Amino acid sequence: MSERVPVLRIGDVLLVSIQMDLEDQTVMDLQEDLAERIVATGARGVVIDITAVEIVDSFVGRMLATTASISRMLDAETVVVGMRPAVAITLVELGLSLGGVRTALDLEKGLAILRRRSGLPDADPA
Template identity: 90%
Template sequence: MTERVPVLKIGDVLLVSIQVDLEDQIVLDLQEDLASRIVESGARGVVIDITAVEIVDSFVGRMLATTAAISRMLDAETVVVGMRPAVAITLVELGLSLGGVRTALTLEKGLNLLARPGNDRPAQR
């Protein structure tokens, strides 16, 4: 049995704190669990805390972008928090801009970003 990343509910936001190495099956399970929890809870925001992630590769970058896209399809905004400088540098060097993924330095800032009224969705034109 593989480890599962816990998905915690804080108000109308789901918190995913990644504390394990992200292997393929763990990521697939996380995406499925998160999608189910968004639908069940009606969450309007998802915070993915990667403070414990020290090394990133293209797989982790794609996982973050894909997870955010799944959340967006289910009407939940995603913010990635706790990115270390080395992780940010590596993502840029790999050419992974994480389009559609908002970032904040801390969990508190990420929750505040999602809490701003009228600022949770980009304007559609």
């Protein structure tokens, strides 16, 4: 049994912070968990934080794209945040441009994008 990536809920946004090396099984589990949680919580947005991810392969790259597609099917916008330069270069060299995935530099900017999308005020209500 491999480790599972936690899916956290903040308001109507789900936060997936990947803090481990991604194995194929982890990725599959994550997709499953995320789809279930979106349906269960009625989330409108998903933020995938990959700040801690240092190594990617084409499988992980494709996973990001499919996860985004799945979320969109369930009416939740996905934003991938915190991609490292080396990871970005790798993905480009692999020919993966993640066409349908929104990206942001960090978590804060990612959440701002989702807020703008859902028509909520830009500033944090708190």
